[in-house]
Amino acid sequence: MARDLGIRRDTLRRWIDAADAQGDTTARKSTKDDRVSERTQEELEAENEAFRAELKAARKENATLATEREILRKATKFFASEMH
Secondary structure (H helix, E strand, O other): OHHHHOOOHHHHHHHHHHHHHOOOOHHHOOOHHHHOOHHHHHHHHHHHHHHHHHHHHHHHHHHHHHHHHHHHHHHHHHHHHHHO
16 A cells, blocks of 8 residues: 555554544544555556566467477477488
């Protein structure tokens, strides 16, 4: 949460401790939905989509490389047998 606010963790901790000392417990009353704002949720979804696209591209490249490696392996065996 401190990172989302752009502050250091110890600063947030001091604020919470000060609120507790004053008897203000509203700082601790949050639900899971309250902790992730709508904007943050949108950012997370966009980041998730970017990771999915990157993973898809990496898997495609991996399949291409595996195919190329297999072709090279077969070519190596062929040319090795021709030499002997």
